[in-house]
Amino acid sequence: MMKLTYLVLSVFLLGLSGCASQGSKSASQPIQTSGTGTLIIKPIAFKDESYIRGAVKEECNLDGKLSQFIKENAARNYATILTDTEAGPADAKVLTVTIDEVQGAAGGAWSGPKIVTITGTLTENGKELGDFKARRYSGGGMFGAYKGTCAILGRCVKTLGRDVAEWMMHPTAKAVLGDL
Secondary structure: OHHHHHHHHHHHHHHHHOOOOOOOOOOOOOEEOOOOOEEEEOOOEEOOOOOOOHHHHHHOOHHHHHHHHHHHHHHHHOOEEEEOOOOOOOOOEEEEEEEEEEEOOOOHHHHOOEEEEEEEEEEEOOEEEEEEEEEEEEOOOOOHHHOOHHHHHHHHHHHHHHHHHHHHHOOOOOEEEEOO
16 A cells, blocks of 8 residues: 555656647647737747757757746737737737746756746837846755756746736836846
C-alpha cells in the first residue's frame, strides 16, 4: 500500500515539473470579444542582441504563451483580437512586444529565480500611444521545488500578459511595469 502511495505521489510531482508547451492551434485566428475596435498583437520576437538559452527558446514557447496571455487578458476591451499577423484593419491598435531578457538556468527552482524582461509599444494609425518596459520574476511559488524552468518562466509571462493588458487600457510613454 505504501509503495502505491509513493508511486502516485511521484507521478503527480513529475507532472508538475514538466515544461508544458502550448500549441498555437488557433493563435492566428481572430477571437470575438466584448469590447470595441481591433487589436493586432504582432508576432512576439526575442531581442537579437541578448543571450537567451537555446533550450528556453525552443522548449518553453514563451513568445507564444505571452501572446496568448495578453490576448486573454485584453479580450474584454476589444471586439476582435488578431495575433501572429502584421496586417489588419487600418484603424486597429497594434501592439509590438519584444522579449529582451530571460534568465532561466536549468534545474527549476533549485537553480534560482527565473526572470523575463520585455519591452513594447502600442500604436494606432501609425501614431505611438505609449511604450513600456516590464519585468517579472518568480521562484516557482507553492511547490516551486517541484516545477521545471519552463513552468516557472510560464508564471512570469502569464503575469506579464496581465500587466501589458492593464497598461493598454491607459497607455503612457516610458511606462515601467511589473517588478522593475
